[in-house]
Amino acid sequence: MSENQSRSSNSMTSRPLRLGVAGPVGTGKSSLIATVCRTLAHKYNLGVITNDIYTDEDARFLRSAGVLPAERIRAVETGACPHTAIRDDVTMNLLAIEDMERDFAPLDIVLVESGGDNLTATFSPALVDAQIFVLDVAGGGDVARKGGPGIARADLLIINKIDLAPYVEVDVEQMVADAMTARAGAPVLALSRQRQETVGRLCAWVRWIHARHQSGQHTPVDPGPMAPHFHADENGGGIFHSHEGDSGSGHHHSR
Numbered sequence: 001m002s003e004n005q006s007r008s009s010n011s012m013t014s015r016p017l018r019l020g021v022a023g024p025v026g027t028g029k030s031s032l033i034a035t036v037c038r039t040l041a042h043k044y045n046l047g048v049i050t051n052d053i054y055t056d057e058d059a060r061f062l063r064s065a066g067v068l069p070a071e072r073i074r075a076v077e078t079g080a081c082p083h084t085a086i087r088d089d090v091t092m093n094l095l096a097i098e099d100m101e102r103d104f105a106p107l108d109i110v111l112v113e114s115g116g117d118n119l120t121a122t123f124s125p126a127l128v129d130a131q132i133f134v135l136d137v138a139g140g141g142d143v144a145r146k147g148g149p150g151i152a153r154a155d156l157l158i159i160n161k162i163d164l165a166p167y168v169e170v171d172v173e174q175m176v177a178d179a180m181t182a183r184a185g186a187p188v189l190a191l192s193r194q195r196q197e198t199v200g201r202l203c204a205w206v207r208w209i210h211a212r213h214q215s216g217q218h219t220p221v222d223p224g225p226m227a228p229h230f231h232a233d234e235n236g237g238g239i240f241h242s243h244e245g246d247s248g249s250g251h252h253h254s255r
C-alpha cells in the first residue's frame with residue numbers, strides 16, 4: 001500500500017499526491033473520479049475533495065456511487081466563483097485536504113474535483129501537484145483546438161465520452177490530434193467509462209504520476225492564469241473579472 005513512509009525523509013515526496021480534476025460542467029469529472037476510485041481503491045489509499053458552488057452535489061454523487069467509504073469524500077462549498085477557490089485563494093481547499101490527509105493517514109492520493117464553471121479554470125500549483133483537464137466529445141470537436149491553459153498545459157488532457165462520438169458527429173481521432181497539437185505533445189487520452197481499455201490507460205497514467213511524485217521526479221506545473229470571463233449571478237446580473245497577476249491582486253470586478 002503506502003510505500004512512501006519508509007521510502008523517503010524528504011517532506012516533498014512523503015505526502016500524498018494531490019491530483020486535481022478540472023474542466024467544464026458536465027464533461028464527466030465526477031464520473032472519472034468514481035472510475036479511478038473504483039479501479040484503484042484496492043491498491044491505493046484514496047481520498048476525494050469536491051468543490052461545488054452552493055451544494056455538496058458532487059460529493060453526494062460520489063458517495064452514492066459507493067466507490068469509497070463515504071467519509072473519504074468531502075465537499076468544499078466555494079460560493080459563486082469556484083475557480084477562485086482552486087486558484088487565487090486556495091485556503092479552504094488546503095484545509096480540507098490537510099484534514100483528510102490527517103484523518104486517513106497515510107493516504108496515497110487525494111483527488112480534488114474543481115467546481116467546473118469555465119473552460120479556462122485551472123488549479124494553482126500551490127493546491128495540487130498534478131492536474132487532469134477533462135473535455136468531452138459532446139462539447140464539440142473544435143473545443144480542443146481552441147486551447148486555453150487547461151487544455152494546453154494540464155498534466156493530462158482527457159477527451160471524454162468517446163462512446164457518444166457517433167451521435168454528436170465528432171471525429172475522435174481528429175479531436176485527439178488537434179489536442180496534441182495544442183499541447184505540443186503532452187499526453188491526451190480518449191476515454192469512455194464504457195471502454196475498459198481506455199479506463200486502463202487512465203489508471204495507468206494515475207499510477208505513473210503517483211510514482212513520479214513519490215520518487216521526487218515530478219515538478220508541479222502552473223498551467224497559467226485564466227482568461228477574463230463573465231459569471232451570471234443569482235439576480236440575473238453578472239460579474240466580470242480577470243485573474244491576471246494570479247494572486248488576487250489583479251482581480252477586477254465590475255457589474
Ligand SMILES: Nc1nc2c(ncn2[C@@H]2O[C@H](COP(=O)(O)OP(=O)(O)O)[C@@H](O)[C@H]2O)c(=O)[nH]1
Pocket residue numbers: 023024025026027028029030031032058116160161162163164191192193194
Ligand atoms: N456516455 C457517457 N456518459 C458519461 C461518461 N462519463 C460521464 N458521463 C455522463 O455525463 C454526465 C455528467 O457527468 P459528471 O461526472 O457529473 O460531470 P461533471 O459535471 O464534470 O462532474 C452524467 O450524466 C454522466 O453519467 C461516459 O464515458 N460516457
Ligand SMILES: [Mg+2]
Pocket residue numbers: 029030031058113
Ligand atoms: Mg461533478
